Amino acid sequence: MSILVLADLHEGELAATTAHVVAAAQQVGGDIDVLVAGEGVQGAADAAARFDGVSRVRLADHSVYAHQLAEPLSALIVALADDYTHILSSASTTGKNVLPRVAALKDVSQISEVLAIDSADIFKRPIYAGNAIATVKSDDALKVMTVRTTAFDAVSEGGSAAIEAVDTVVENTQSQFVKEELAQSDRPELGGARTVISGGRGMGNGDNFKLLDGIADKLGAAVGASRAAVDAGFVPNDMQVGQTGKIVAPDLYIAVGISGAIQHLAGMKDSKVIVAINKDDEAPIFQVADYGLVGDLFELLPELERKL
Amino acid sequence: MKILVAVKRVIDYNVKIRVKADHSDVDLTNVKMAMNPFCEIAVEEAVRLKEKGTATEVVAVSIGPKAAQEQLRTALALGADRALHIEAGERVESLAVAKLLAKVVEEEQPGLVILGKQAIDTDNNQTGQMLAALANMPQGTFASEVVVEGDKVNVTREIDGGLQTVALTLPAILTTDLRLNEPRYAKLPDIMKAKKKPLESKSPADYGVEVASRVSLMKVETPAERKGGVKVASVDELIDKLKNEAKVL
Known part of the structure; x- marks a missing residue:
């Protein structure tokens, strides 16, 4: 071979x-x-x-x-x-x-x-x-x-x-690079991070993702999102974890305000430890989470950040 | 400019799949089928380009079983002008699909070919790229914005870590990502009108393309189920469990 x-x-x-x-x-x-x-x-x-x-x-x-x-x-x-x-x-x-x-x-x-x-x-x-x-x-x-x-x-x-x-130089007359806009972040790259914290539709809007940032900084985590949060325009698509986004398998995955659609689970269910924070205690995400915390994320996230 | 748009019939994205008892494949009997969601975005983009006056005709093509004509009728209801069905089995590999599409491209001479970036059944994410190679065209994959200007198309692509914009010389191949557009729903009068739009049916033999598999499916299994854990009552208990039980903090 x-x-x-x-x-x-x-x-x-x-x-x-x-x-x-x-x-x-x-x-x-x-x-x-x-x-x-x-x-x-x-x-x-x-x-x-x-x-x-x-x-x-x-x-x-x-x-x-x-x-x-x-x-x-x-x-x-x-x-x-x-x-x-x-x-x-x-x-x-x-x-x-x-x-x-x-x-x-x-x-x-x-x-x-x-x-x-x-x-x-x-x-x-x-x-x-x-x-x-x-x-x-x-x-x-x-x-x-x-x-x-x-x-x-x-x-x-x-x-x-x-x-x-390698000396091979090919010709390219068909495509031309115009520009690249890469997210500038001191955080680890989503695909390789050991800890990932993701927000879903429950975050309410893009501004509220700041609530995840503080926790991510304390944990050295990357920040992700569900497709619902991307579709709702809260955050850019390169943050999407799921079937049609990034596949991640960190040591710790924290899902916040994410219901747990199969398309999202496809992107994170191989994580070692999964934590779910959601106000709906029937949310399917709790069926795969090792630790579930039911409650209002707008109260729980600031408390979590303070206590970490 | 003519636009060719390829659509695939797949399991509806809301359906929970079952693996057959003999592990030979996924069981698709009596399962709701639909147009692949990324293909819906492709049809929408083609129709919008026609509405803007950039495109003059939108041709939809599907390769698959007879029933794939339902998805072509949907494409016609959404605004495609005519449709082409190439009848083949349920499981046609990306390479064979790309070869058939390359023949259609040769015949139709479109300025743009738009496909979904991946089908939600096989999750391959290959056909558009393969078609671009076979048709010797440039490719703008995972597109989130498409702007046609003269003999070029500027494509903004969703890449790891951000966005990349490339300029491609037409004719070119595009594959759609989620945020390219939000597909419309077909209205009842359009669904009725679609029944009268032309739909031609052909076979792979008409194009002289061999569709035999190169990759054999040996076994299909259900992945190991993840067991749900415990609910914790407070942030303090969560931090304690993560530190002392899971040891990930």
Whole structure:
């Protein structure tokens, strides 16, 4: 087996999710190369070279790969694909954007959001918002798959893989980067945070999310939201936890004013400890919560912040 | 400009699914079906572009069982001008769907193709990207805003951590995210009118596309159920439990 892992980047730096994808690659078994593609990403390549289990880092540093647009990045991966039996990325918005394109260009299927690796060609993945788990077998010679990073523990650091430059420069006349507006926050990233506190429709409005901020600061937590809160316009969509948003599995998940629709549970039910705060003691969220607190969140949240 | 919009028939998003006793698949007998919610957003966007005068015609296409014609009638009631049904089994993989759509794109020559970002049954999030690859078009996935200007479309995309805007040269593929628009409901007169709009039916063989599976479904299981825990009476008790019992604080 020989595996190519597409590194996730965040503003040019290596994203923590990459170490989880390398862990999934180790379970497939075989030589693992990591592809770092972007502009000015030598630092990310250096970081990837330190992951345990990586044999080689391939560095494609060129302006055409800046912002990891799907058209040039998929063309680059296709140019490298013949060296590999498996191509993996995280199920990040970049992985989801690029890998299906790679798969189609190689005339193979893509397997999305892999949760477990049974063998080099048998995988488990969630369907129907995680309400069923499918075991699938790929008959394609090349396996292209995105990995749910919360299902694999990150590899540790201590390696020193060789970094080799990739000279392939593809053309891109089809798409052009215009701008990016990334939420600036000192808090941990939602997908990788050890503690997450999320608000739902019960928060009432976007301003009230400030009640979560103070607690998040004390706990070093990321702040999330249910789809209902996003649909109601309280907060931006990148905060959404659920089937169609982020999938999280922190040590502690605190759901505030969230009723617990299956689409939300799909995004957080693998959390180690779940706390629910809701005024409706019949809310379905209490069926999955380890600790439930029934009451008015506008009284309970300030008290919780004070007492932490 | 013509817009092609792809829709999928899926289980209604409010239905709680059951896994078959023999673990071969999810049981869909006598289950309420509907248009995939992200496809509704795709139809809405196409219709709005027509209402704004950007698009001249909206063509809806669905690949699936005969009953998928119901979802095409819904698309017609929402404002699509005509529909194309390619009859195939329940379980057609994304790659095969993308190949069929690529043939339709070749035939129809749309300026934009709009699809939902994912179907809520298989949760794959692949078809739009695959179609873009096969049709050699740029892609604006997870779109929350779409602005057509001349021979370009500016697409604001929902990405991890925020928003990204890209400019794509037309023709292009778009996939919809939640906040792109709020789909309208079909009005009764429009539902009646939709029955008279043209709906053509074809087969994968008409396009010379092989729809056989590359990925076999070996087993479908219900995930381990999470057990509910205890209710605590106060914030103090909650903090105590989190510190001393769960040891997460």
